[in-house]
Amino acid sequence: MESGLNRLWTNVKALPRNVRDSVMRHGAPTSDRARSQAVFGNFFLHIHSVRVHPRSLKLTTTWALGVSLVSQFVILTVTGVLLMVYYNPSVELAYDSIKDFQYVVPTGRFIRNIHRWIAHMMVATMILHMARVFYTASYKAPREFNWVLGMFLFVLGLAFSFTGYLLPWDQLAFWAITIGANIAASPNELAAALDLPKAFYIGDIQKEILLGAGSVGQGALTRFYLLHVMVLPIIFVAGLAVHIWRIRKDGGLAHPGGNRTAAGKGVGTSDARPLTPAEQPKKTYGLMAVVAGTSPHTGKDLDETVSAWPSLLRAELAVFMATMLIAVALGLIADAPLREIANPMVPENPAKAPWYFLGLQEMVSYSAFVGGILIPAVVVIGLGLIPYLDREPEPSGVWFSGPRGRRIMGWTVVFATITAVLSVAIPVKFGWLRNWYPDISQLVIIVFNPGSLLTAAYALWSLVVIMRTRSTRLGAIALFTCFLVGFLILTYVGTYLRGPNWDFYWSQADWPVH
Amino acid sequence: MPGRLEPEPIGRRDFLGLAGWWSAGIAIVGSLLGMARLPKPRVLDEVSARFRLGAPSDFPPGTDTEIAGRNVRIVSNQEGIRAMSLICTHLGCIVGREADGGFSCPCHGSKFDPEGEPTAGPAPRALTWLAVSQSADGTLIVDKDTEVSAEEVYHV
Ligand code: HEM
Ligand code: FES
Numbered sequence: 076m077e078s079g080l081n082r083l084w085t086n087v088k089a090l091p092r093n094v095r096d097s098v099m100r101h102g103a104p105t106s107d108r109a110r111s112q113a114v115f116g117n118f119f120l121h122i123h124s125v126r127v128h129p130r131s132l133k134l135t136t137t138w139a140l141g142v143s144l145v146s147q148f149v150i151l152t153v154t155g156v157l158l159m160v161y162y163n164p165s166v167e168l169a170y171d172s173i174k175d176f177q178y179v180v181p182t183g184r185f186i187r188n189i190h191r192w193i194a195h196m197m198v199a200t201m202i203l204h205m206a207r208v209f210y211t212a213s214y215k216a217p218r219e220f221n222w223v224l225g226m227f228l229f230v231l232g233l234a235f236s237f238t239g240y241l242l243p244w245d246q247l248a249f250w251a252i253t254i255g256a257n258i259a260a261s262p263n264e265l266a267a268a269l270d271l272p273k274a275f276y277i278g279d280i281q282k283e284i285l286l287g288a289g290s291v292g293q294g295a296l297t298r299f300y301l302l303h304v305m306v307l308p309i310i311f312v313a314g315l316a317v318h319i320w321r322i323r324k325d326g327g328l329a330h331p332g333g334n335r336t337a338a339g340k341g342v343g344t345s346d347a348r349p350l351t352p353a354e355q356p357k358k359t360y361g362l363m364a365v366v367a368g369t370s371p372h373t374g375k376d377l378d379e380t381v382s383a384w385p386s387l388l389r390a391e392l393a394v395f396m397a398t399m400l401i402a403v404a405l406g407l408i409a410d411a412p413l414r415e416i417a418n419p420m421v422p423e424n425p426a427k428a429p430w431y432f433l434g435l436q437e438m439v440s441y442s443a444f445v446g447g448i449l450i451p452a453v454v455v456i457g458l459g460l461i462p463y464l465d466r467e468p469e470p471s472g473v474w475f476s477g478p479r480g481r482r483i484m485g486w487t488v489v490f491a492t493i494t495a496v497l498s499v500a501i502p503v504k505f506g507w508l509r510n511w512y513p514d515i516s517q518l519v520i521i522v523f524n525p526g527s528l529l530t531a532a533y534a535l536w537s538l539v540v541i542m543r544t545r546s547t548r549l550g551a552i553a554l555f556t557c558f559l560v561g562f563l564i565l566t567y568v569g570t571y572l573r574g575p576n577w578d579f580y581w582s583q584a585d586w587p588v589h
Numbered sequence: 590m591p592g593r594l595e596p597e598p599i600g601r602r603d604f605l606g607l608a609g610w611w612s613a614g615i616a617i618v619g620s621l622l623g624m625a626r627l628p629k630p631r632v633l634d635e636v637s638a639r640f641r642l643g644a645p646s647d648f649p650p651g652t653d654t655e656i657a658g659r660n661v662r663i664v665s666n667q668e669g670i671r672a673m674s675l676i677c678t679h680l681g682c683i684v685g686r687e688a689d690g691g692f693s694c695p696c697h698g699s700k701f702d703p704e705g706e707p708t709a710g711p712a713p714r715a716l717t718w719l720a721v722s723q724s725a726d727g728t729l730i731v732d733k734d735t736e737v738s739a740e741e742v743y744h745v
Contacts, residue, residue, distance in 0.1 A: 253680070267713065298628075420658055442713075443680055
């Protein structure tokens with residue numbers, strides 16, 4: 076009896092410590108070993124490797140873009156959940172609930188601003204992150220699949236923005252989604268041009284699945300809301316987790332000399348030769364020795380690496396705080412736009428998509444199917460395949476692959492700029508096939524338009540570079556640079572040089588007044 | 590054994606194992622297909638595409654009227670009445686009237702002549718002409734789901 080009570084009392088006294096120990100299996104992280112164990116044993120932290128190369132921590136290696144993207148996603152999730160508190164996804168109330176955020180809800184305007192601006196920032200950062208990975212050749216084996224995953228996350232990120240755009244149910248939202256849904260239906264254009272029977276009009280099916288109806292209404296709002304707050308976040312988080320976990324499995328960030336071993340496991344030593352017994356790690360960190368043949372980063376170049384805790388965690392926290400600072404600043408400086416309530420009778424003139432889709436809108440203004448579906452699909456698939464088509468072994472982590480790469484890039488910028496400007500200038504100045512031959516077949520216009528010719532010119536240029544230099548890496552540099560330059564120029568034209576009726580204007584001051 | 594056509598016998602465990610994998614696979618794929626059917630609506634709930642225009646006398650010959658809220662234009666001449674949709678055949682924006690009597694689209698710059706034929710821009714087809722009919726009480730009716738040729742005129 077008594078001893079039973081005593082024991083209970085002892086347990087009660089030890090309660091705080093025992094609870095803590097049951098949650099965390101390691102002691103206080105005072106030694107290197109304990110910190111490593113903390114990272115390795117923690118469900119959330121073990122997505123990191125235990126030790127990292129100091130080069131990975133340098134700003135010029137990554138420009139902190141990836142971690143900033145994660146921070147932005149966290150910020151979007153938190154502000155998004157807050158917006159869901161009052162947002163009401165019905166066509167009668169959606170617009171009013173956004174208005175409430177502007178004028179009634181405490182801090183509502185601020186939170187909405189942050190959500191909107193960080194969503195824009197996320198698209199821009201995704202492109203920059205992709206460019207940094209590409210130009211440092213960090214997509215090479217064993218990291219090919221992580222590049223593909225990244226492309227997948229990029230598409231999901233755009234889908235987030237596209238679905239989010241409908242939710243305020245204002246003019247911008249309504250017409251952007253009307254156009255988007257009709258792009259989904261645009262394979263019909265091809266079917267019609269080829270005189271195929273109705274059964275081949277798959278565009279109608281795609282549009283109905285997207286909108287749940289024949290036109291944008293409550294069905295579309297319900298579906299887009301569901302995608303935006305539920306389906307996309309779940310898929311995105313899963314993809315993101317694999318993306319980050321693969322970094323560790325692929326041997327940390329790419330760096331020159333840090334090279335591949337079989338299956339890319341346990342990378343970190345400078346060569347792929349198995350360790351001699353003398354070199355075998357003397358110290359192992361528990362399970363870590365078992366996980367990979369040569370235990371990750373505990374091999375002979377242990378001295379070259381630093382502990383992830385605290386070095387990496389500190390860097391990550393710094394990036395997160397910087398991102399927060401930007402978010403707060405943006406949220407205070409500028410208000411997220413909100414137009415008049417959606418009016419299915421009168422489109423805005425000009426009706427412009429968000430800036431990152433304006434390059435596409437340029438393309439779509441030549442042909443809906445080619446500009447809205449075919450070219451984007453070719454671009455995404457083409458970029459996704461780069462690591463499989465360019466397999467030249469070369470030190471990853473060197474910007475632009477040295478002076479030759481830089482020279483190719485310079486020439487490509489010149490070529491890509493001239494062709495992109497021509498692709499806009501010629502139709503503006505001289506019109507296009509229909510102006511020249513009014514009776515021309517629609518099929519010809521679909522196939523030969525400034526957008527498809529520009530894409531073909533870019534592909535051709537990359538092939539020429541491969542032939543002249545005998546290097547697939549240089550060809551890849553040419554292709555990716557073409558993509559970036561084309562995207563920038565078309566986005567610029569769509570944003571600043573297009574006015575009412577999508578006509579060309581040098582400045583907004585020249586727009587006709589109605 | 591040479592010459593025998595019978596297949597290699599398969600072990601009982603192997604057979605059961607394979608059967609298990611295949612039935613699980615078929616069950617999963619089957620249910621995915623079943624689920625994929627759900628999002629495609631069986632009926633599109635929409636306001637009726639047919640609407641009442643008004644009495645024929647509201648559209649005397651020689652008039653050219655845009656019906657507010659319907660995105661339809663009514664052209665009337667000596668021969669009869671025609672109705673043209675103002676929904677752009679490119680990606681569904683609403684076209685606006687130009688000074689020359691033609692139409693232009695605000696979204697990607699398609700231009701149409703007064704008969705709806707495309708003259709510039711990405712629109713793949715002419716603006717559509719819609720079926721006009723008359724109800725028992727004489728009211729004109731436009732059916733936005735039924736397309737007719739540009740020559741078809743409804744004689745009142
Ligand atoms: C994962 C968690 C997220 C949740 C719960 C969420 C939730 C919401 C909600 C409720 C709205 C409607 C309120 C409004 O329009 O202001 C909204 C709007 C929006 N979201 Fe998200 N969102 C999330 C992530 C994202 C991401 C990752 C992006 C883009 C990369 C994004 C882009 C947008 C955009 C562009 C809008 C329109 C914003 C506006 O009109 O102010 N969202 N989101
Ligand atoms: S919707 Fe009319 S030109 Fe695109």
